[in-house]
Amino acid sequence: MGSISLIKAPALEQAPFEAAGLRLEAVEPGPVTALMPYRGRHAAVATALEKSHGLGWPEPGQVIASGGQRIAWSAYNTALVIGAELPPRLANHTAMTPQGDGMACLRLSGAAWRDALARLTPLTFEQDAERGMLMHVPALFLRGDDAVEVFVMRSMARTAWHELQSAMERLAGRAAIS
Template sequence: MGELTARTPMDRMLPKKIGGVALREVDLGAMTLVMPYRGAVDTLSGALEAAHGLSWPETGQMTGTTGRGVLWFGRAQALLIGVVPDEGLSAKAALVDQSDAWAAVEIEGDRAAEALARLTPVDLRPGVFRVGHTARTEVAHMAASLTRTGQATYMMMVFRAFARTLVHELGSALEGVAARGGR
């Protein structure tokens, strides 16, 4: 009988560096979609704080970090990342394990925003899309989540089935930016 080996979504595709911009896979650990029951956002936020030291995010925001945080994920939805949810949260929200559903990439470098601007309609200017801001958007016609995690660092998530396409599209955009040379 053959032996099965677990692989990450970006297995053997990353890391890579193109034109001074680094692409690397991010292991977010446990990922749970959290959808509060009607009228329970405040009590859910309190329960998240008590159980995990994290609060419910404002629209378009992230609380905590990519290692352990809560990412706004749409209207009345957030993604709890890096931590298995406390069982008590299920009294205040529907919880759905998403750990194997998403592929995450970190894009870091001075020209990262320039390359991403070729793939997404999000206004990535620093005064508009600040560190800690997140958006559900499209990236090269794929449903995605885009989060600014540093001055020149972004985290992008797509459905796991699109991991290869994401790496290809990011690579093409970065090669195009690199071919233009200096600013």
């Protein structure tokens, strides 16, 4: 039997799409690791992340950033570390599972990004990190000032792209007839 060779490929190989003053692009966020602290170990995890990366532990809906690295609340007792390699010793305090190969990140930027997403999700984006549905696709939304990053399962990346692109096209069509 021959050996198997795996080739890392992006979840989406789409050219950026622009419409209605918005830009949609697939982005590579770097390493993504889910952390789920063991019972009674949140403080130890927060201290270790603060010392090693300047991050700490996020409250629900919060994203903490430091030097291009982020930690984002993801769910109860779970946070995603984005753009940082974590020290193996952290596993003494938390379950650590790499997520990067199973996730895709889409970035929607422009002044009207909320208008486009209003057609696809009931979320109001009052917090920096929110989990919800993008139509029928489970997603984690990380809000910025003029953009939102949408993290979805890799297998749903094309569907999420299609939904976002369609919402942008509808906004552009509506503006054209106004």
